[in-house]
Amino acid sequence: MAESLRALARTRWRVAIGFTILMVVIYFGFILLIAFNKPLMARLVTEGLSLGILVGALVIVASWLLTWAYIRWANRRYDPELERLRGEAGR
Amino acid sequence: MIALQAAAPETAIGQTNPVAIGFFFLFISITLGITWWAARLTKTTEQFFAAGRSISAGQNGWALAGDYMSAASFLGIAGLVSTTGFDGLIYSTGWLVGWPVVLFLIAEPLRNLGRYTFADVVALHRRQKPIRIAGAIGTLATVTFYLIAQMVGAGGLIKLMFGLTYETAIVLVGAVMILYVLFGGMIATTWVQIVKAVLLLSGAFLLAVLVLARFGMSPTALFAAAAERYGDAVLAPGKQVANPWDAISLGMALMFGTAGLPHILMRFFTVPDAQAARKSVFYATGLIGGFYLLTFILGFGAMVLVGPDAIRAVDKGGNMAAPLLAEVLGGTPFLGFIAAVAFATILAVVAGLTLSGAAALSHDLWVNVFRGGHAGGDEQLRIARFATILLGVVAVALGITFKGQNVAFMVSLAFAIAASGNFPALVLAMFWRRATTTGLLASMIVGTATTLVLIYLSPTIQIDILHRDSALFPLKNPALVTIPLSFLVGAVVSLLTTSNARDEIDRFEERERQLLWGDKKGVAP
Numbered sequence A: 001m002a003e004s005l006r007a008l009a010r011t012r013w014r015v016a017i018g019f020t021i022l023m024v025v026i027y028f029g030f031i032l033l034i035a036f037n038k039p040l041m042a043r044l045v046t047e048g049l050s051l052g053i054l055v056g057a058l059v060i061v062a063s064w065l066l067t068w069a070y071i072r073w074a075n076r077r078y079d080p081e082l083e084r085l086r087g088e089a090g091r
Numbered sequence B: 001m002i003a004l005q006a007a008a009p010e011t012a013i014g015q016t017n018p019v020a021i022g023f024f025f026l027f028i029s030i031t032l033g034i035t036w037w038a039a040r041l042t043k044t045t046e047q048f049f050a051a052g053r054s055i056s057a058g059q060n061g062w063a064l065a066g067d068y069m070s071a072a073s074f075l076g077i078a079g080l081v082s083t084t085g086f087d088g089l090i091y092s093t094g095w096l097v098g099w100p101v102v103l104f105l106i107a108e109p110l111r112n113l114g115r116y117t118f119a120d121v122v123a124l125h126r127r128q129k130p131i132r133i134a135g136a137i138g139t140l141a142t143v144t145f146y147l148i149a150q151m152v153g154a155g156g157l158i159k160l161m162f163g164l165t166y167e168t169a170i171v172l173v174g175a176v177m178i179l180y181v182l183f184g185g186m187i188a189t190t191w192v193q194i195v196k197a198v199l200l201l202s203g204a205f206l207l208a209v210l211v212l213a214r215f216g217m218s219p220t221a222l223f224a225a226a227a228e229r230y231g232d233a234v235l236a237p238g239k240q241v242a243n244p245w246d247a248i249s250l251g252m253a254l255m256f257g258t259a260g261l262p263h264i265l266m267r268f269f270t271v272p273d274a275q276a277a278r279k280s281v282f283y284a285t286g287l288i289g290g291f292y293l294l295t296f297i298l299g300f301g302a303m304v305l306v307g308p309d310a311i312r313a314v315d316k317g318g319n320m321a322a323p324l325l326a327e328v329l330g331g332t333p334f335l336g337f338i339a340a341v342a343f344a345t346i347l348a349v350v351a352g353l354t355l356s357g358a359a360a361l362s363h364d365l366w367v368n369v370f371r372g373g374h375a376g377g378d379e380q381l382r383i384a385r386f387a388t389i390l391l392g393v394v395a396v397a398l399g400i401t402f403k404g405q406n407v408a409f410m411v412s413l414a415f416a417i418a419a420s421g422n423f424p425a426l427v428l429a430m431f432w433r434r435a436t437t438t439g440l441l442a443s444m445i446v447g448t449a450t451t452l453v454l455i456y457l458s459p460t461i462q463i464d465i466l467h468r469d470s471a472l473f474p475l476k477n478p479a480l481v482t483i484p485l486s487f488l489v490g491a492v493v494s495l496l497t498t499s500n501a502r503d504e505i506d507r508f509e510e511r512e513r514q515l516l517w518g519d520k521k522g523v524a525p
Helices: A002-036 A038-042 A051-090 B018-041 B045-053 B057-068 B071-084 B086-094 B098-113 B118-123 B128-162 B166-213 B219-230 B244-260 B262-269 B274-305 B308-314 B321-370 B377-401 B409-431 B437-457 B479-496 B498-506 B508-517
Strands: A044-046
Touching: A002 A038, A002 A051, A002 B086, A002 B098, A002 B244, A002 B508, A038 A051, A044 A051, A051 B086, A051 B098, A051 B274, A051 B508, B018 B128, B018 B166, B018 B321, B045 B166, B045 B262, B045 B321, B045 B377, B057 B166, B057 B262, B057 B274, B057 B321, B071 B086, B071 B128, B071 B274, B071 B308, B071 B321, B086 B244, B086 B274, B098 B118, B098 B244, B098 B262, B098 B274, B098 B409, B098 B508, B118 B128, B118 B262, B118 B321, B118 B409, B128 B166, B128 B262, B128 B321, B128 B377, B128 B409, B128 B437, B166 B219, B166 B274, B166 B321, B166 B377, B219 B274, B244 B262, B244 B409, B244 B479, B262 B274, B262 B321, B262 B409, B274 B321, B308 B321, B321 B377, B409 B437, B409 B479, B437 B479, B437 B498, B479 B498
Parallel strands: none
Antiparallel strands: none
């Protein structure tokens, strides 16, 4: 029982830190692109839309997607496992 | 290209605007009505600080968005984009990316481990007094710098928009905010945030739709019009990221500072359980991200429809871009509406900050330090209300003291302190078995102190404010140095003091169980 709880805590930590690292890579990737490859970010994808603006908007979209993916994991895997352990403990 | 000398535009800004005053009084009446209703529900400390844990995930999502979206982001970013183009957009993304981190690392554990303040969580199973003192210092430092920036911004803004004097505006903001918090506590503050967030988002959305209507509902047509008039350079990175280290350091302060802001953290104690805390961040991220996407449209809209020179002619910092845009699109009445929204925005943020400061003074310092944890609920509530008045008066005094000063850097300073003084200790305390009282204390003190010292030695103060020729510390924001330093100090000192803290370390499993289950619902296995 205590073992499964520890295991769930470890999984939760790994998922949390994994998602955090993804967010860090995405955002600082954007900043580094701006810092070191300005001509690339200035390139126009179509008239009126530079790659920089597109990627900037995509960073916001990526933040949404990451929170959505985390919530999905928490609802589908984490909550049921926690509920199961609670039931076991209550017995 | 159009005119060398920027002509002052025809604008009603700076004159008394009856529509703005009407909307403003409507907002004040509604929110004071809410406060009156909330006051009857606010009888215990738990209701005062945590709304009796009765706020739903959806409500808290809106309230988080309301607490976070300050006038600085609405007026400031729209202004930056309208005068610098793409460079301003870098901020739009930076202000959002802290939210997913709050979701992954902070929201649920915090809800399960604490009651009213983040110091509850850091101090759990550890020596209360030193940690509470350090936590309160971190909270009050963050809140003070944030408050100064908000109050000075409020004074200037209201002077420009309503034609009141600076001092009158500051006293008005202070007085109304004290009424909300003193009588309505967290319930009133939460609903003020919700009303403000709805107003701000719908105002920004309406403005964006009106802008896009002039460009066939196509954002790229708007950007193309901006590029045609002011050159392709407005769509490309410019001088903002001249020094990559500066950009990374500011980015770290924004990303991890969000997860250490006391008034944001406090909101997670208002929901019934960790699941609701989790969902509320999901909603908040959606709302805040949507808002920052709208700033793309508002900024470029103001650039094309008002013009950078005309915007700078009204306010050098560009802060009047969004109100000017509203005036072009909807005349004086729409200007009045947006002005009232901006005022409401500041008022709500100030109320949230004050409440979190009052919690640190009353719950952390008074009850857990001076009274050693032995104080009745009535006493705690009385002290909290006294602290609210005290902080409100201090906020007004600070606002008047810093009149006319350049305080824009204080928001990023508040984020840097939150990121270096509060965030590392919180993460270490929650997730690391071997974190000891002394280690966490060292992390908080070193994080806060080095941030303050390095900001003082940075170009932000030395060159921009004191007009010296050079600065001892090269970065404008110290977070790149102070966040890793704070983690490192916390870890090393913890490892050095393991032998004195055996019982703290041994209770890790207990903490971990509470992190997953919470203290009430968790049945000991």
